[in-house]
Amino acid sequence: MGYIIGKNIVRKEAFNKVTGTAKYTDDFITTGIYHAELLISPYAHAKIINIDIFEAVSSTGVKTIITGSDINVLCGPLLDDMPPLAKEKVRYHGEPVAMVVADCEQNAKAAVAKINVQYQPLQVVNSVLNALKENTVIIHENLQQYKKNVPDVYPEANSNICSHVKIRKGDQQKGWQDSEIIVESSFTLPQSDHAAMETRTAQCEILPNGRVIISSSTQAPFSVKEQINKTFQVPIGVIDVNVFFVGGGFGGKVPVQLEILAYIASKAVDGHAVKIVNNREKDMITSPGKIGLEANMKIGAKKNGKIMAAEMHFNVDCGGYAEIGPRIAKAIAVDCAGPYNIENISCDVLCVYTNHPVATSFRGFGHTSQAFCIERMLDKLAAALNIDPLEIRMINALVEGNYSPTQVKITLSNTGNFGECLNKLKTLINWDEGQRIEENNNLVRAKGIGCFIKTSDSPTNAISGVLLTFNSDGSINLNCGVVEIGPGMKTTAAQILAEKMKMDIGRIHVKMEVDTQTSPVHWKTVASMTTYMVGRAVLSAAEDLIRQLLNAAATVFKCAPEDLEVADEKVFLKTDLQTYLTLKDIVHGYQYQNGNSVVGQIMGRGSFIMNQLTFLDKETGLGKAGPYWTVGAQAVEIEFDTQQHTYRILKAATVVDAGKVLNPKTVKGVLMGGMCMGLGLGTSESFIYDTEGIVQNTSFRTYKMMRYGENPDYLIDFVETPQIDAPYGSRGLAEHGIIGIPAALANAISVAAHVDIINLPITPEQIWRLKAGVQV
Amino acid sequence: MLAFSEKSIVKLNVNGENVTVMINPSYTLLHVLREELGLTGTKPGCENGDCGACTVLVDGWPIKSCLMLAAEAIGHQIVTVEGLKNAPIQKSFVENWGFQCGYCTSGFLMVCHALKNIHPDANDFVIEQWLQSNLCRCTGYGEIKNAVKAVLENRI
Numbered sequence: 039m040g041y042i043i044g045k046n047i048v049r050k051e052a053f054n055k056v057t058g059t060a061k062y063t064d065d066f067i068t069t070g071i072y073h074a075e076l077l078i079s080p081y082a083h084a085k086i087i088n089i090d091i092f093e094a095v096s097s098t099g100v101k102t103i104i105t106g107s108d109i110n111v112l113c114g115p116l117l118d119d120m121p122p123l124a125k126e127k128v129r130y131h132g133e134p135v136a137m138v139v140a141d142c143e144q145n146a147k148a149a150v151a152k153i154n155v156q157y158q159p160l161q162v163v164n165s166v167l168n169a170l171k172e173n174t175v176i177i178h179e180n181l182q183q184y185k186k187n188v189p190d191v192y193p194e195a196n197s198n199i200c201s202h203v204k205i206r207k208g209d210q211q212k213g214w215q216d217s218e219i220i221v222e223s224s225f226t227l228p229q230s231d232h233a234a235m236e237t238r239t240a241q242c243e244i245l246p247n248g249r250v251i252i253s254s255s256t257q258a259p260f261s262v263k264e265q266i267n268k269t270f271q272v273p274i275g276v277i278d279v280n281v282f283f284v285g286g287g288f289g290g291k292v293p294v295q296l297e298i299l300a301y302i303a304s305k306a307v308d309g310h311a312v313k314i315v316n317n318r319e320k321d322m323i324t325s326p327g328k329i330g331l332e333a334n335m336k337i338g339a340k341k342n343g344k345i346m347a348a349e350m351h352f353n354v355d356c357g358g359y360a361e362i363g364p365r366i367a368k369a370i371a372v373d374c375a376g377p378y379n380i381e382n383i384s385c386d387v388l389c390v391y392t393n394h395p396v397a398t399s400f401r402g403f404g405h406t407s408q409a410f411c412i413e414r415m416l417d418k419l420a421a422a423l424n425i426d427p428l429e430i431r432m433i434n435a436l437v438e439g440n441y442s443p444t445q446v447k448i449t450l451s452n453t454g455n456f457g458e459c460l461n462k463l464k465t466l467i468n469w470d471e472g473q474r475i476e477e478n479n480n481l482v483r484a485k486g487i488g489c490f491i492k493t494s495d496s497p498t499n500a501i502s503g504v505l506l507t508f509n510s511d512g513s514i515n516l517n518c519g520v521v522e523i524g525p526g527m528k529t530t531a532a533q534i535l536a537e538k539m540k541m542d543i544g545r546i547h548v549k550m551e552v553d554t555q556t557s558p559v560h561w562k563t564v565a566s567m568t569t570y571m572v573g574r575a576v577l578s579a580a581e582d583l584i585r586q587l588l589n590a591a592a593t594v595f596k597c598a599p600e601d602l603e604v605a606d607e608k609v610f611l612k613t614d615l616q617t618y619l620t621l622k623d624i625v626h627g628y629q630y631q632n633g634n635s636v637v638g639q640i641m642g643r644g645s646f647i648m649n650q651l652t653f654l655d656k657e658t659g660l661g662k663a664g665p666y667w668t669v670g671a672q673a674v675e676i677e678f679d680t681q682q683h684t685y686r687i688l689k690a691a692t693v694v695d696a697g698k699v700l701n702p703k704t705v706k707g708v709l710m711g712g713m714c715m716g717l718g719l720g721t722s723e724s725f726i727y728d729t730e731g732i733v734q735n736t737s738f739r740t741y742k743m744m745r746y747g748e749n750p751d752y753l754i755d756f757v758e759t760p761q762i763d764a765p766y767g768s769r770g771l772a773e774h775g776i777i778g779i780p781a782a783l784a785n786a787i788s789v790a791a792h793v794d795i796i797n798l799p800i801t802p803e804q805i806w807r808l809k810a811g812v813q814v
Numbered sequence: 815m816l817a818f819s820e821k822s823i824v825k826l827n828v829n830g831e832n833v834t835v836m837i838n839p840s841y842t843l844l845h846v847l848r849e850e851l852g853l854t855g856t857k858p859g860c861e862n863g864d865c866g867a868c869t870v871l872v873d874g875w876p877i878k879s880c881l882m883l884a885a886e887a888i889g890h891q892i893v894t895v896e897g898l899k900n901a902p903i904q905k906s907f908v909e910n911w912g913f914q915c916g917y918c919t920s921g922f923l924m925v926c927h928a929l930k931n932i933h934p935d936a937n938d939f940v941i942e943q944w945l946q947s948n949l950c951r952c953t954g955y956g957e958i959k960n961a962v963k964a965v966l967e968n969r970i
C-alpha cells in the first residue's frame with residue numbers, strides 16, 4: 039500500500055476550472071432554444087381562485103403557457119404529494135404557479151408579468167409548533183390518499199405530520215430511576231438555503247424518435263430518469279440525462295424539480311428544446327432548501343457524568359411538501375444519541391408540513407441540527423455537574439461493543455475511534471489553557487466543542503458501477519455515474535484505480551460528464567458515500583481487468599496466470615522481472631509475429647451494492663440504516679466583547695477518524711468548506727419570515743453568508759482507524775466538516791457570555807436579548 | 815451620450831480583440847459575454863451584484879459584469895478569465911487547492927489578478943477589502959488566501 043494513496047493529487051479538471059473552459063449545464067449556448075419562466079406564489083398559503091393568461095398568451099414570443107390545471111400528476115421522491123405547478127392552492131411562498139415558454143428569456147419574463155392570478159389567502163402555518171396544534175389548519179387535506187413510493191413513510195391522518203420515526207432502545211424506566219440528575223431543554227433552528235453558487239437549471243428536448251434528452255445541474259441523474267419515468271410513464275430506457283460540471287450541490291441538487299418542469303414545457307411545444315434556469319430568488323425559495331427543527335430534549339445522568347437515559351422529540355420543518363423530509367427525520371433518529379453510548383433512549387422524530395419553502399437534503403442530512411441539540415445538552419449536563427465539557431464527552435464516548443440507537447453493534451471498523459478524536463482535539467485546540475479566558479478591553483476568549491457521528495440513510499439496495507476501457511497506448515478510461523459537484527470524486531476514483539493497477543494516475547482518463555445512457559448507474563452523488571460505493575466498484579473493475587490481463591499474458595508466455603503480476607503498465611513474470619509484456623501490446627489483443635492474433639479487447643466491469651442494510655422497525659427503530667459511521671470532534675474558539683456582545687471567530691478545529699486519508703489536501707479542503715458553512719449557519723444564515731410566512735431575505739444582500747476574511751484559522755487532524763470493507767480503509771468523508779460546528783460555536787458563546795444559546799443563528803442582538811432578558 | 819433603443823451593432827474590445835456584436839440596450843455585459851460571444855467562463859451567480867462570480871476586468875479594474883450594461887463597455891478594455899493566459903494566479907489557485915466546484919473561480923481569479931497589478935504590496939486588510947466582493951460556497955476561503963498571498967509574495 040502507499041503507491042499513490044495518501045498523496046496530494048491535483049484534481050483532474052483543475053486547469054479547466056482556472057481558465058473558464060470547464061463547462062456547466064448553462065454554459066452550452068444553443069441558439070433557438072426556448073426559455074421557460076415561472077410565475078411564483080406571493081403567498082405562503084392561499085386558494086387559487088383564477089389564473090388569467092389572456093393577455094400573456096399573446097405577448098411577443100410566447101409559445102405556450104402552462105398552469106397547474108393542465109397537468110394531472112403529483113410527484114415526490116417518497117410521497118407523491120407535490121404538483122409540479124400548484125393546483126387549486128399554494129402551500130409556500132415561491133411555489134410555481136404558472137410557466138411561460140417563449141423564444142427568449144426577456145419575452146418569457148415579460149409574459150409572466152402579464153399573468154393575473156387571483157388568490158384567496160388562507161391561514162398560514164408559520165411554525166412547526168402551529169402545525170402540530172390541535173384543530174390547526176391542515177395543509178394537505180388529502181394526505182392519506184397520496185401514493186407512497188417507499189414502504190417506510192408514515193403520514194398521519196387529519197394532521198400535518200407526513201412521517202413519524204421512533205427509536206425505543208433499552209429500558210426507559212430503569213434509565214430514569216438510575217439517573218441522579220436530569221437536564222431538559224428545547225431548541226429551535228431555522229430553515230436556510232444551500233446557496234450553491236451555480237443556481238439550479240435544466241434543459242429538455244424530446245426527439246421525434248421518442249428519446250427524451252435532459253441536461254441538468256443535478257447530483258442525481260439516475261433519480262431524474264426514475265422520476266420522469268414514474269411521473270409521466272415515459273419508458274425509462276428512452277430517457278437520457280446528461281450532467282456536466284455542477285457548481286456546488288450540498289444536497290440541494292438532489293431533488294428532481296426543474297427537470298420535471300423542463301419536460302412538461304418541452305412536451306407542450308412538440309418536443310422543442312426548452313431550458314429553465316433559476317434566478318437567485320427562485321433558487322432560494324422555489325427550489326428546496328434546508329430543514330428547520332424544533333426539539334425538546336431530556337437527559338438523565340449519574341453524578342459522575344454517565345448518561346443513563348434520554349428522551350428526545352424532534353420536529354422537522356419540511357415546508358409545504360414532504361420531498362426527502364421523512365428520510366431526514368429517519369437520519370436524525372438513527373444518530374440521535376450523537377457519538378455517545380446511551381443505553382436507554384426514547385426518541386420521536388416527526389416530519390411536519392408547514393407553509394414554509396420545501397426542505398430537502400442539505401450537507402449533513404439533518405445531523406447538523408441534531409448535533410446542535412445533543413451537543414448543547416452535553417454542555418448543559420457538564421455545567422450542571424461541574425465536569426469539564428471535554429471530559430463528559432470522554433466519559434460517554436461510544437466504544438467498540440456498544441450499540442447504536444437502532445441497536446447495531448459498534449466496532450472499530452464500522453465506526454472508528456471517537457475517544458482518540460477527542461484526545462487529539464484537546465491538543466489541537468489547546469483545551470488545557472482553559473475554556474474561558476478573560477483578556478483586556480472587555481474581551482473574553484472562549485472555546486466550545488461539538489462532535490458528530492454520521493451514517494448514510496441510503497436505500498438498502500443502493501448501487502454503483504464502473505466501466506474501464508483501454509486506449510491503444512495502455513492508458514485507461516474510467517467511466518462511472520458519479521457527478522463532479524466539487525469535492526473531486528472523479529479524481530478520487532482515478533486515484534483508487536491507479537493504486538490498484540500500480541500505475542501513473544496521469545494515464546487514467548476520467549470521463550467527467552455523466553450520460554445515463556452510457557455511464558453505469560450510481561445511486562446519487564450524496565451522503566459522503568461516493569468514495570465507499572464507487573471506490574468499491576473501481577476495485578472490483580480493476581480486479582476484473584487484472585484477471586483478464588494475467589490470462590492474456592499467460593497465453594502469450596505459456597505460463598499460469600498466478601506466475602504473473604501487473605504493475606507500471608506491464609505484466610511481469612514474477613520470477614524474472616525482465617520478462618514482461620507492456621499493456622499496450624495486449625489490451626486490444628496480442629499479435630504474434632506471423633500476424634496471428636489472440637485475446638481481443640480487454641474491458642473491466644465493477645459493481646457494488648449495499649449489503650446487510652434493513653428497513654427500520656416502525657415501533658422501535660431496530661435495524662441497520664447505513665453501512666458504517668464516521669465520527670469526529672470539533673471545536674470553535676471565539677473572542678467575545680462583553681460590552682458590545684459582538685464576537686470574532688478565531689479558530690475552527692476538526693479531528694475526524696478518516697480510516698485512511700486518501701488525498702490530504704482535498705479532504706482538508708472539503709472539511710474547511712464544511713466548517714465555514716457551519717459558521718455561516720451559526721452566525722447569520724436563516725430564512726426570515728414575516729407573520730404571513732413570506733421569506734424576507736431572498737437575495738445574497740439580505741441572506742448573509744461567510745465572506746473572505748470572516749473565516750477563522752482552520753485546524754485539522756486525523757485519526758486513521760481502517761474501515762475493513764472500504765477502499766484502502768478509507769471512511770466516507772465529505773459533509774462532516776459542518777456537523778458539529780454550529781453547536782461548538784453555541785457552546786463557546788454560551789460560556790463566553792454566560793448565556794444559554796438555544797437558537798440559531800447567534801447574532802449580537804440575540805446575545806444581548808438573552809443577557810438583558812428582553813423578549814422579541 | 816449614447817442613446818439607442820433598438821438592437822444595435824457595437825464594437826467592444828474583449829481580451830485584446832475588437833469584436834462586433836448586436837445588442838439590445840438593456841443587455842448586461844455579462845449577458846453579451848456569455849450569450850453573444852460564448853465567453854462562458856464568466857458566470858452568473860446572482861445577477862444582483864452580490865456574489866462576484868461575474869467579475870471581469872474593465873480597464874484593469876474588477877467590475878461585476880452583471881451590473882454593467884454592454885453599452886457602457888464601449889471604448890473600454892474588457893478582460894475575462896479566458897483572457898488571462900497563464901497568469902500566475904491561475905497556477906496558484908491550482909497549487910493551493912483554491913477551488914472545488916470551480917463556479918466562483920473565474921470571478922475570484924479576476925479580482926486577485928487585478929489586486930496583484932494594482933496593489934502589489936497589498937496587506938491582509940487590503941486583500942480582505944478586495945476579496946469580500948466575492949462569495950465561495952465550497953472552500954472555507956483559507957485556500958484562496960494562500961493562493962492570492964503566494965502571488966502577491968511572488969512565490970508562484
Ligand code: FES
Nearest residue numbers: 859860861866880
Ligand atoms: S452575478 Fe454579478 S455579482 Fe453575482
Ligand code: FES
Nearest residue numbers: 914915950951952
Ligand atoms: S469553488 Fe465552488 S463556489 Fe467556490
